[in-house]
Amino acid sequence: MSLFQGLTFLTTVNDLKALPAEGVEVAFAGRSNAGKSSAINTLANHTRLAYVSKTPGRTQHINYFDFGNTRRLVDLPGYGYAAVPEAVRKHWQGLLGKYLANRANLIGLVLIMDSRRPLTDLDRLMLDFFLPTGKPVHCVLTKSDKLNNQEKVQALRTVKDEFAGNPQITVQLFSSSKKQGVSEVEKVVGAWFDDVLQQMNEIEPMDGE
Template sequence: MTETNDDAADLLEAGRLLFAGAADFYAAAQVLERIPPMEGVEIAFAGRSNVGKSSLINALTGRNTLARTSHTPGRTQQLNFFRIGDRLSLVDMPGYGYAAVEKAKVEAWTKLIHAYLKGRANLARVFILIDARHGFKSIDTDVLDGLDKAAVSYQVVLTKGDSLKKGEIESRIAGIQAGLAKRPAAFPQVILTSSRDDLGVPELRAAIARLLVERGA
C-alpha cells in the first residue's frame, strides 16, 4: 500500500504525541534473569559504542537526561528499559565493539544481547544506529547477519548527520540501502538523524508510531 501525504502527516503527528507524554526508566538488566516480563510493544536501539544511542533516545523523548550519555565508549553496561506512555517500551542496549572495559564484561554483554533478541516475542524492531561519517564497519555487518539469521526486524538509523554535506549524505544513504537490499530482515528505509539539531527525529518518531499501528497497539 502506497503511503499518501496525509498518511505521512498523520504518522508524524502520532509520533509527536507518542513521545510528548510520559517517558520513564523502569528496569535494568545485566543478566538474562533480570529482564522484565514482556508487556506491550517493545523497540530496541543498538549500535557501536559511542554511536550516540543515549543522545538519540533523549532527543526522541525531548528529555536531556532520560538516558545517560558519555563521551567514554561503554558507558551503557546493561539493557535499560524505558516506558513511553502506556503503549511502548524502549530499550537502550550496550554498545557493541570497542568499549573501555575489560573483555570479559563485553563478552557478557554480547551474550545477554543475543539472548534478549532471540527470546523477545514483543520486540517489534531493532533500530541499528550507524555513524553517518563512517557507514558500515565489519562489526555492524556481523550484527546484521545475526539479526537476519534470527529473523528479527531491524532498521538502520544514521546518527551525527549534521557532520556531512548534502552530497556526502546522498552517497552514504545510497550505499547503505544497496547493502541492505538483499538482507531479509532489514526494513528498506534509512533514517538520517542528528540529536544535536533534531534532524530526522520527527521521522523516527513517525516510524515508531507506524509500528504501533501495525501491531494494533
C-alpha cells in the same frame, strides 16, 4: 503529544532473566559512541533521559523506558569499544545476541550507526543475530550534521544499497544537535507498535469463547 515525548524511565536490568515479562518493545542498539543515547534524548525532547557517558562503553545495563499502553523502548548497551576488556566485550556481544535472537516481546530494532562510519563488522554481527527473526530493522545514521550534502547522499546510498531489495530494513539520516530526522523515527516506530497491538487485539478471544 508525540510518541517519544511521553517516554519515561521504567527499570534497569543486567541479566536476561530479569527482563520484564509483559509489554511489547522496540530496542535501540548501536556501537559505542555512535550517538544512541543522544538520539533517544533528542527523540524524547529530554536532555538527560538516557545516560550519555563521557567514557564510551561504560553503560553495561539494559535500560527500559515506557511509552504507555504496554509499549517499551529498550536501550541496549553500546558495543565495540576498544578500551573494554575482551572478556567483558564478549559477554556483551553474547548478551545482546541472545536478546535480539530470542526475545519474544521484541517487535523491531532501531540500529544506530555513525553516518561517517556505518556498517562496521559489529553492526553486521548485530544484524546477523536479528534478521533471522523476520522482524523489522530501522537504520538511523546519526551525526549527519557533520557531513556535507554530498557526503550525506553517499552515506545514505551506501547503507540502502547494502540492503537493496530487503523490505525488512529501512534507513534514514539523523542529527541530534540539529534535531533532524525525529519525525521519521517516530513514524516508523509508531507504525511498528500500531501494527503489533492491532494484531494482538484481533487474536484475543471473544467473550464466551
